[in-house]
Amino acid sequence: MELATKSKISWCPGCPNATILVAYRKAITELCAEGKLKIENLVSAAGIGCHGKITDYLNTNTFEALHGRVVSSATGIKVGNRDLEVVAFTGDGDSFSEGFSHLLHAAERNVGISVFLHNNETFALTTGQATFLSPKGFKGPSTPGGDTDEPMNPLLILLAMGATFVARTYALDIEGTKRIMKDAMNHKGFAFVEIIQPCITFFDTREHFKDSVEWLPVDFPRQDLTAAMNKVREVSEKTPVGIFYQIQKPTFEERM
Numbered sequence: 028m029e030l031a032t033k034s035k036i037s038w039c040p041g042c043p044n045a046t047i048l049v050a051y052r053k054a055i056t057e058l059c060a061e062g063k064l065k066i067e068n069l070v071s072a073a074g075i076g077c078h079g080k081i082t083d084y085l086n087t088n089t090f091e092a093l094h095g096r097v098v099s100s101a102t103g104i105k106v107g108n109r110d111l112e113v114v115a116f117t118g119d120g121d122s123f124s125e126g127f128s129h130l131l132h133a134a135e136r137n138v139g140i141s142v143f144l145h146n147n148e149t150f151a152l153t154t155g156q157a158t159f160l161s162p163k164g165f166k167g168p169s170t171p172g173g174d175t176d177e178p179m180n181p182l183l184i185l186l187a188m189g190a191t192f193v194a195r196t197y198a199l200d201i202e203g204t205k206r207i208m209k210d211a212m213n214h215k216g217f218a219f220v221e222i223i224q225p226c227i228t229f230f231d232t233r234e235h236f237k238d239s240v241e242w243l244p245v246d247f248p249r250q251d252l253t254a255a256m257n258k259v260r261e262v263s264e265k266t267p268v269g270i271f272y273q274i275q276k277p278t279f280e281e282r283m
């Protein structure tokens with residue numbers, strides 16, 4: 028199965044968007060080999076931004092949405108044909124600044140799609156402005172004196188909205204990212220994965236994350252909402268990755 032296209036990769040050399048692409052291609056290949064996915068049933072959708080170029084490099088069905096509208100577009104695709112496996116790639120600007128309400132309502136309704144957030148904590152394609160996920164003090168063209176806001180906590184918000192699968196991974200850990208992507212795509216219901224994706228040009232956090240990322244213990248109580256909320260709120264030197272929460276509930280398309 029050839030998942031590459033003829034398009035020339037135009038991300039900055041070394042950009043972790045490319046490792047997300049590799050992890051996703053591996054996830055698709057393995058899911059197809061395991062008989063859990065038919066390639067003709069897969070739709071890879073993306074929003075606008077550097078992350079959105081991923082659809083150019085994927086020989087699957089693809090959909091490029093307007094800025095901030097990938098989750099609502101993916102919802103429409105899923106509701107239109109429930110046999111499809113729909114994956115929505117988004118950026119922190121794309122879903123937490125521009126298209127926030129669409130994301131919240133899809134989680135609340137438990138739409139059966141997977142949302143993969145490339146969290147580089149900045150609007151990268153437009154040269155590094157602050158988003159609502161940028162840390163306090165973040166300096167960029169829109170905040171030359173430093174962002175005065177505290178960042179939102181994306182996983183806490185998704186847990187509060189009722190997402191039935193909530194996970195985090197690190198883009199430069201290709202095997203770990205692939206594993207989480209497969210689990211998300213196998214999940215029946217709304218799966219949200221924050222992928223920490225350092226922007227090597229406008230906000231290079233690789234030094235910080237290379238030592239701080241730490242997998243959750245295997246016995247982490249995944250069905251305990253309070254435990255998940257406490258874990259994603261923890262402030263420490265370490266950044267926990269793994270599946271924080273997973274439960275089963277009727278999906279939006281089932282209830283329709």
Ligand SMILES: Cc1ncc(C[n+]2csc(CCOP(=O)(O)OP(=O)(O)O)c2C)c(N)n1
Pocket residue numbers: 074075076077078079094117118119120121122125145147149150151152153158
């Ligand atoms: C409605 C609308 N507003 C603004 C823009 C300009 N714009 C294009 S890409 C982009 C930044 C995207 O940032 P993010 O979603 O975080 O993705 P990244 O580039 O970091 O992957 C913006 C603001 C647009 N295309 N459409």
